[in-house]
Amino acid sequence: MLCAEVSIYPQxxxxxxxxxxxxxxxxxxxxxxxxxxxxxxxxxxxDDQVWTGIKKVFDEAKNSGEVSMVVTISNSAH
Structure with a gap:
């Protein structure tokens, strides 16, 4: 099980x-x-769901131009 915190910053x-x-x-x-x-x-x-989710979020955001993404990934219980 993975968890990720994702932040998108369009430029x-x-x-x-x-x-x-x-x-x-x-x-x-x-x-x-x-x-x-x-x-x-x-x-x-x-693992596959989280990595795929991160990629989908970034790919969609970058369709609009320049974007920065900050991701923190953990395999620990939250």
Missing amino acids: KTNNASQIITGAIQTLSQENIEYKVGSLSTHIDGN
Whole structure:
């Protein structure tokens, strides 16, 4: 079991909230647990689910231009 805290930071845009929301919504298409917080999104699942979720979020966000992503990954119980 893995868990990840993911934060997306769109660059050079006035639509950051829309980009972040769209990126997070890609997780609803996956069989993965996630919880949206005020500064980051917490993702829980097996290794493949979490890594796939992180990639989907980043791929969606980068479609809108330059983006930075901060991820903290843990395999410890939370």
